[in-house]
Amino acid sequence: PMVRIVDVPAALEAVSFPADAACDLVLAVEDGRCDWNDGPFSLIVADGAASVESVGRDADPDATVEIGALSQLLVGARAVEALARTDRLSVADAEAADALASAFTERDRYLREGF
DSSP states (O other), X not given: OOOOOSOHHHHHHHSOOOTTXXXXXXXXXXXXXXXXXXXXXXXXXXXXXXXEEEOOTTOOOSEEEEHHHHHHHHHTSSOHHXXXXXXXXXXXXXXXXXHHHHHSOOOOOOOOOXX
């Protein structure tokens, strides 16, 4: 689907996550168009909700994701495992991949707009 996150914290905090999702990591976002999105963020997902804060550039990321890939994860268009096989998402280890997969699940999407 055609979707793009323009404000990482606002977008991630606005959606519901699976109630059993558990994620606490530093996610480095690469965004060449919106410099306010470009950089590392603390992402904590618990009880179906996310808390997201920008962290210093010296933070060691658990995962690095391109903004388009994060947009696809957010709406459930692609799975973490599929994106990790591309150059659009890299994860430091299996634990980080599992944490992301628990929060970002692939699912059906419904667009309420007619084209």
